[in-house]
Amino acid sequence: MPLGAVHPITEEIRVDAARAGAMPLWEQALRVDHYLSVEVQVGGARRAARMATKSWRDTDVLCFIRAKEEGGLWTANHSVMVDAEFWDYVNDPAKTGPLADHARMVFAEATRCAWVNGEPGFINGDQLEDNRTGSARLKQVHADGRDFRSHRYQATEGAALLADLAQRATSAHFPVTTNPCGEITLHVTGGYCVIGDFAPLLACPVAPEEVMPGQVSAETADIWDARVRDSVRLGVRFLLRANRMDALYGEEVRRTNRIGIGPTGLHEWAWVRFGLDFNDLLDEDRAAPFWNAVRELSTIAKSEANAYAHETDTAQPVTVTTVKPAGTTSKLFGLTEGAHLPARRQYLRWVQFKGVRREDGTWEAGTDPLLPAYEHKGYPVRSLRSFPGMSIVGFPTVSRIQRLGMGERVVTAPEATPEQQYRWLELLEKYWIGAEQSNQVSYTLKIYTDRHDLDGFRAMVAANQPHVRCCAVLPSRPDSGLGYEYLPEEEVSAGKFAAITAMIQDDEVREVVDWAHLQCASGVCPI
Template sequence: MKKPVTIHTRRLTIGLGKAVAKRTILRAGEDWTEVAKRVAKGNSSLIPARLKKHRLAEYKLLKKHIANATILMSGRHLQHGDATQPTRNMEVFTNCSTASASFIVFYLLLNGSGVGRAYDDDMCLVNWDHMSVVRCVLDDKHPDFVWGEDESVKEARHKYAKAYWFVVPDSREGWAQAIEKIEVMAYEKKYKDDLLVLDFSKVRPKGSPIGGMQDRPASGPKPLMRAIQKVTTVKNAGMPSWKQAMFVDHYLAECVLVGGARRAARIATKVWTDPDIFDFIDLKQGGFLWSANDSVAVDDKFWQQKAKHAKRVLDAVLHASYHHDTGEPGLFNQHRFVQNDTGFDGYRDGKYAISNKYQPGKKTTRMLSHLARNAGSKVYMQIPNPCGEITLNMLGGYCVIADVVPYHAPDFASALEAFRAATRALIRVNTMDSLYNREVSRTNRIGVSMTGIHEFGWNAFGYSFRDLINEEKSKDFWLTLAAFKRAVVDEAEKYSRFLGLVTPHTNTTIKPAGTTSKLFGLSEGAHLPAMREYIRWVQFINGDPLVAKYKKEGYPVRELKSYHGTTVVGFPTQPEICRLGMNGELVTAGEATPEEQFKWLMLLEKYWIVGIDESGNPLPDTGNQVSYTLKYKKDKVNFRHFKAMMKKYYSQVKCASVMPQQELTAYEYQPEEAVTIGDFMKTLNEITGELDEDIDLEVLKCDTGACPI
């Protein structure tokens, strides 16, 4: 390295970092040191009790690296990690997953996991036209029962002489079982004219605390009851099965969003060879089915562009992506995803989705067996998670991910130690009970990621973005990343052997890292900083006493005209990278050309995702993907340029989101407003005190735009 790494005292960034931590991570009375202790305790407790010395050593090491922020476990770990972790289900600690049936999609969303699903014709087996006649009922003594709106249990018992009844348990598992009943009865095609009554009387009322979710208020039974009524509208709507499934999953995702569990992040994929692919490409035009990002699965045959169908699909995708202004549908190169089918044939028994907490019924197992047979007949079975950074079996799998921040490491040895410690921590997570126990045991898949990469490149090597994409000039930087990759590979093999597990099929990635990077003001994952200094405008309801406090302390405040009853408060924000003395060499996302960004992606895949040995030869590919949103300006990139660029570069990377940069300056409210350094300092100087800042939760939801691929 050309320059020694600066040792930083690790504190949450004043303003933005503290606001994000308060919103998403910190429990009552906690600071960052206590978060490190809590999360390290939970993860190290996954080590068997017989390995007492190892457990203690790992606790101390993990606590040290989290406290110093050289390791940032994903936000799910930072939120939920504590001494109870060994007793909880793995889904709570996974960022994303995949699913092959609607009830599983719903169950995973309820657990806070983002979900990907393949809507290929042969993976959508349920014809929802065969759905039963479904009625949702509620005891008239339930606090959420509304006379004249809800059907009571008493009335239903009196009215329906012959019906299948299911009392919905008050749990995530119970809600998923209700959907399972509907879906499997439709799959069997025997109950189309029969009545299925779902009794929600046991579901706790709205506002009741939810244990295991920091006592957040329950939504009550109404969101699911309304969602099921929407699901019934797909029956006899004249849609093919794959399209029915997309609407069903959308209605269920809406339910999760309304219930407040999380944003219900999803990705919907469809293989390019399906006859209905053109309908899929245009499906979201007009704002429909907004809860999922849509992407087309392509392969090497597609990119040869010899078949007329392949040419038509590429033209349609590129036209929609550019002219609909959304970047959708995206593309992903299925043939480049790591796929290891060892042990997969066993899934044909249909028992690949079962855990201590959730056991599908016997009839369900037959449906899942049918799905497994169809998946097994495919050449490519891997699809990405919603943010694109992990390759997962389309039947089911999980993202188990964490960031290492080499920028925060005092030296190369400390950085290596952090990469190895993060590798071990993620492998331990894979020993937890989960719905996909078999797939987790078969693959032991993990994703060790990095964030603050641009800060590391400048601080340790003196390289700006444009230096980094000059491979020869910045070779020492890239060889350092390759050394980190080899350390992850080596540790994954050794530690898995130590615990008696298979070696992880994949081990490195770069995730979006939007929330965790904000804790310390870092550039997010592989992304360039979106802007230099800026004002974060946060919405408050008019009359909120906090507004008066902020105004008194000198923060900029303005009442919005186009958002009635809303006032915004401005918080001046300066990313960490702006404080490193780059003297004009800093490149923001909007300043890098698409071609430069593709080159950056290809180098990251070469040295970190795939890796090279000490002689410079590629390693066997054990990498996942880089989650990256490549933005371009339509006033500089016309459609002809865009089309040529995609044809030239996209086949050379595993995946990426390519989308136009939105022009927001015409809007009265912008969550983030770029300002000059002069205006930034002026605003800062007018603030006389320091109050706890806030942040809109909406801004934390894939604000880098890294989700749609």
């Protein structure tokens, strides 16, 4: 930590320390954690994501629900841990009593706050693997600090506090929570997200763009399917080998041997291999070949994990399957991210470069030479007000799913209803996550406030959230209504996109899109 950061942290903690007598321990911990996290920002963005959760039964949970709204505690993800009893009270007006009234008050306040800033969310703690099976209760309380110890680092002064934390967890209603993105179950005393992706589309032995969707030859299908199965087996082994590394939470790793492997680019694979679009996938009978393949891969992942754990004389993994957000890895290959639908069809990907134009039209000294070069080739270029001295270049981009001949059968996230997306999550939990040795699907479901009001938002959450382990529901507005000077990805209409690409003269840069080729792939070749 920079020395300059010590003083402001100390001052902030000192201010809150003066209020500590009236502040519950959970809030003290939340605030100190926040102050430490603020010091590891990059460009104003957090770089220390954490999950903060509290049980719906706690008498002061309403203070927690309002903490982000009132206290500026923006560096952690906040969620309320709930269960089937909570949803029974919320959805059945016939149930009465103090606890029923409390549950409805929690739901009303949580959804009111979430409607404003997306938090807190709801996590169905009773459905999380370690809580459902009771394995979280098997974690022992150690007084010697081994819960936080590696060969290089050991807990000394804090050993008693760690033991106290572990002891409190033994009687907690929810001894496990999730990581900030929601895809991994973790004991509340700490642990690791040891996670990996596999991309079934990329195992295709020929270029996917050359395959007639759903009409793969038997020979190609055999090779393709075998490669996907092998990638799952290898991925599981890689993750379990990572668990054998020395680590601060080594004791918990040895106890659980927890991993999470999951698919990404699901929609592209479903289309090319099986000829199924998103609407097809929601019909279990029509999409049976796809879902049977998903279930087979889930079985392979767990069987391989158990066999390799036995081979290496380590614990059988408590969890194996997951679907993580996969934002970075998916972008590398132009795939849809994890379980998510494509966010948009065609868009401008804006990239910042140093430099701005003078009033006379020339570029300032020190300008990145790429800026005038890109402008000369016809790319859209804009100077920024919110980032002085910087300009952005817009690169026309089309997701890979648009290149696979789906045409109008592509469904983007804004086009799918919330109910359809919840159904998609339920099916993924059923066929991929599975009933045993399973984590969760990480998914952000955007609810557009120009289509739903607060009452509609509440009704949607109450009806659907009880049936999935977790799902982040984020009220949002269309890109044009968000009020930012620019977004990293700006959706544009097909006509505007075609006009922009027509102005660009750059045959060597991959971001440039041959619009006529894309229209042909969609079955609407221009004359």
